[in-house]
């Protein structure tokens with residue numbers, strides 16, 4: 070088996086702990102929390118190895134309480150943490166290196182979860198691209214200079230600046246992540262030509278009525294644009310009575326996207342290290358082999374392998390230049 074995961078918040082946790090513990094730079098160098106055998110992270114190096122990860126997408130997330138003037142600094146700090154602690158072991162996926170499946174390496178993609186750090190300056194987007202960022206979620210749950218997030222009641226779409234950003238992302242060849250975006254923002258994004266679109270960690274609204282989930286029309290639109298949908302394990306997005314949610318509750322979401330024609334577009338976006346509640350039995354990347362077994366017991370192996378890594382692999386390989 071192989072696995073690709075399209076969303077985790079290890080970088081945010083690493084940044085947060087570094088701040089909380091007030092580590093000195095030298096102390097932090099000795100202590101790579103990602104690499105340690107007793108790592109506090111759900112998507113630690115050991116757990117990724119255990120899950121036979123081919124690729125892990127690492128999101129940069131700046132919490133809401135950081136003032137606008139500090140957001141770019143925190144973004145750069147998390148990029149530095151990535152290059153210091155993760156990239157030496159999990160190499161950045163770059164198509165031009167002719168990366169091949171089945172090597173012992175784990176690859177990574179660097180993404181933004183919310184583009185607040187751009188302020189309203191397009192040059193920051195281009196600079197982040199040069200630092201290795203290849204995917205941008207335009208918003209978190211609330212409004213910023215680009216668009217409204219999914220929890221803004223007014224459901225605003227892309228701003229003029231947001232539209233400019235997305236067009237620049239198309240020019241650069243960056244992936245637009247529509248998880249967390251308002252529904253109107255979603256439709257604005259998918260109407261822009263040549264868009265590379267992914268919902269990195271969202272489920273089906275039909276089975277769990279939550280603003281973070283996708284309507285059938287949104288799912289069909291992503292499929293028609295040859296995009297990717299990462300089924301997520303955040304219990305609140307899986308089932309209404311989420312306290313008792315298990316990995317089996319993910320199956321209707323998968324089946325439904327499959328039914329809508331998504332066989333080649335289903336993937337997974339765990340949100341490991343980014344959620345408070347967890348599914349019983351799928352709480353870290355250590356549990357992925359057992360989850361894979363569950364999938365294999367319900368679905369044909371050719372489908373399971375598409376969902377577990379092939380769809381995401383080809384999506385990244387075709388998107389990232």
Ligand SMILES: [Zn+2]
Nearest residue numbers: 182249270343
């Ligand atoms: Zn998220």
